[in-house]
């Protein structure tokens with residue numbers, strides 16, 4: 001790569017090591033890239049490939065056990081490692097800012113927001129009497145509605161989206177030349193993510209700031225960046241213009257990542273997702289030849305002997321591969337044919353007119369209101385909605401962890417309403433199981449895999465010790481894990497393997513329904529694809545039904561037979577996946593769908609404000625305070641009922657369905 | 671906030687009530703009745719009955735308890751059998767003496783421990799850190815009677831810098847009292863220093879590695895400001911809780927130190943009461959110690975929440 005002097009940031013042959021025990025292990029090696037002024041570069045790659053490590057080296061803030069072992073990082077022509085403490089401080093004040101994941105932790109819990117933002121102006125040596133005004137201005141710039149109030153708040157009093165705006169405000173207040181963003185939207189709702197991304201794009205257009213954008217979300221990177229670097233095990237495998245990288249990838253790894261993503265209109269009834277076999281090599285592994293060879297479907301002998309260089313291809317692209325021209329025709333790893341399913345029209349679970357109210361500091365919180373939903377045998381129903389919309393509460397009612405105040409949960413013809421978990425029969429408990437988002441907290445880290453699964457078998461099947469061990473072994477092979485994992489502890493397994501163990505445990509009692517609460521959102525795309533395939537196979541084999549909670553609409557579209565959209569504890573829309581995604585949509589679903597990062601530019605619907613508190617729902621339609629299609633007073637006074645507008649499709653809106661179709665410019669159905 | 675304090679007080683009262691029941695039952699469950707235990711196996715049954723009637727120990731247990739706790743609430747804990755004086759008077763004087771000793775120990779150890787913890791955290795992995803951590807830990811495991819005896823031999827007997835007893839002559843000046851109390855305070859300081867510096871160190875390290883300290887540093891705040899405003903403010907919170915919880919330890923430590931240095935404090939008094947089977951004194955003493963413990967925990971919680979906006983300001987507004 002040529003580095004010219006007009007580059008703002010130049011990283012050359014960067015190597016970074018971490019000290020683990022007494023040994024220094026290489027986490028990043030020989031990484032070179034540069035960012036021109038006003039340019040945005042994305043870094044993508046699986047978890048642990050070194051993205052954050054590179055970013056922290058640029059900020060000169062590596063962990064205590066980390067060090068730059070070779071290479072150079074130059075910002076505006078100055079070597080970062082050679083700056084004195086005060087020069088470094090000046091650089092952080094004026095030239096480079098950073099925003100990272102988890103805004104809830106990045107602000108000081110015991111200092112008011114206003115004061116924390118004012119720091120930036122103090123450091124910039126703005127006269128003291130201007131601070132307040134400047135703080136309000138900058139908060140307004142990041143679209144915080146009521147900045148005068150927000151400055152007096154403490155971080156714990158604001159939502160995640162608001163906090164991330166505050167952090168971004170602090171980062172841009174000094175109009176830095178370079179903004180480093182490390183997963184700035186991970187963990188935020190899709191609607192909030194879309195707004196934060198919009199904000200960053202607008203600010204960039206306005207100030208011409210250069211950006212280093214790190215994300216594991218390919219869609220987000222594609223939307224935000226001019227150029228993209230693909231990182232793998234601390235090495236840059238490919239680099240080039242974003243469009244080219246995503247539409248015409250020239251490295252087997254990039255191709256693999258893109259194929260793992262459920263995109264477009266694809267449904268799991270049409271094809272399985274492709275994945276990348278194997279896992280990232282461990283930190284500091286010395287590998288001869290190409291670092292990706294072990295996972296590459298087109299690996300040749302030469303790949304294992306020498307390491308390819310990052311070679312220039314046409315169109316200003318680079319690929320670290322001997323056979324870049326063969327990457328587009330990479331053979332599939334997983335056969336495309338989907339497993340054969342048995343479908344049934346018989347209802348497994350029926351939830352009718354179910355409500356749940358919690359008590360919080362003396363006032364009621366309406367977590368679920370009047371929910372009607374049925375799940376058929378062997379079917380996948382997806383539940384979508386922003387955080388706080390009641391998805392998990394509904395799941396817990398179905399699992400019997402919460403007892404609904406009114407309504408009924410009918411399971412296979414038996415009324416299980418006022419039954420809490422303790423009074424349900426063994427059969428009922430066995431038939432509904434759960435898999436959580438974070439397998440780390442769901443699995444006991446001190447027990448072996450054999451023990452974790454074995455115990456579930458004993459509890460749910462009433463088998464003895466021997467029988468349970470045999471069954472555990474079978475279950476492990478059902479989730480495609482080898483017997484060598486039986487004695488492993490969860491802490492020694494990768495995220496994907498842990499999730500497989502959690503799934504095996506859920507299947508220990510041959511359940512009829514498994515509630516999956518964001519089962520793949522903590523996983524890398526290739527692992528996500530494998531888990532989604534696994535779930536589809538298990539469903540075909542065992543004829544189990546899934547309630548699939550997710551905020552990733554592409555995943556939902558791929559896995560779901562039917563979709564239910566929730567808002568403030570109410571179902572707004574229920575129908576087949578095909579119908580929900582085709583439209584006409586409920587205005588809320590319309591907004592949700594438009595927020596996905598892979599939507600076309602300019603079609604996004606901005607929702608006003610934030611989701612109201614469940615303790616204080618608005619009068620009339622619960623969505624009226626944010627609805628972009630509100631028709632008038634009726635929305636503010638009368639709550640629309642959930643009505644069956646078409647066979648198998650229900651919607652809760654005052655606007656008739658054909659008018660919605662016209663508004664949303666869809667061709668009406670015959 | 672007020673609600674929080676009220677709830678906290680309620681909890682403390684319930685704990686004290688349970689403690690009082692336990693103490694009461696404990697003193698009753700020993701073999702034989704009270705009169706027999708006091709007068710011994712050779713007294714006549716008549717004399718025993720007579721004493722029981724005088725002490726009121728011939729009535730139903732529940733009545734006795736009601737009587738005792740009713741008095742306790744009004745500050746009357748009955749009379750000590752061995753000293754033939756009101757329990758509350760004895761306890762009051764002993765408590766005052768112990769408080770003096772405890773205050774001297776805390777005034778020395780808290781600043782020292784906190785400062786040591788902060789230094790250790792800031793110089794993590796360096797010799798300063800090792801010295802403080804290892805030194806603190808070693809000091810913690812030395813029993814008070816060992817360090818106490820060594821101190822007496824070295825500083826009182828050989829060097830004669832400090833008096834060998836903690837009890838000053840009556841009506842001594844503040845300086846004289848202090849002079850007497852420093853040596854007995856040191857065994858307590860040695861034990862507490864390790865705890866306090868370790869908790870402080872852990873808190874400071876956690877804050878140093880937090881995301882908000884990273885944010886502050888990357889904003890360009892100077893290092894001293896980061897440490898003072900971002901690190902210490904959040905890191906010292908847990909320390910407060912630990913310091914308060916050490917009041918419990920202190921009472922155990924006081925028994926040894928007070929006996930060793932011949933000091934009329936609460937530890938010494940309880941020790942005597944237990945030896946002489948003086949049940950009213952023992953029960954009253956345990957109750958008062960329990961109350962002192964609860965009050966210090968309560969103060970710690972209030973201080974903690976005053977410093978912590980998460981509790982002070984409540985949830986989302």
Ligand SMILES: Nc1ncnc2c1ncn2[C@@H]1O[C@H](COP(=O)(O)OP(=O)(O)OP(=O)(O)O)[C@@H](O)[C@H]1O
Pocket residue numbers: 018019020027045046047048049050051052053054063065066216282283
């Ligand atoms: N302080 C540390 N000590 C030792 N190893 C570390 C440390 N920090 C990171 N690593 C290791 O360095 C490698 C790169 O980590 P890094 O956090 O940069 O990855 P990442 O691409 O940002 O991953 P993610 O997507 O999960 O954020 C990983 O193998 C990680 O385990």
Ligand SMILES: [Mg+2]
Pocket residue numbers: 051052053182
């Ligand atoms: Mg990272």
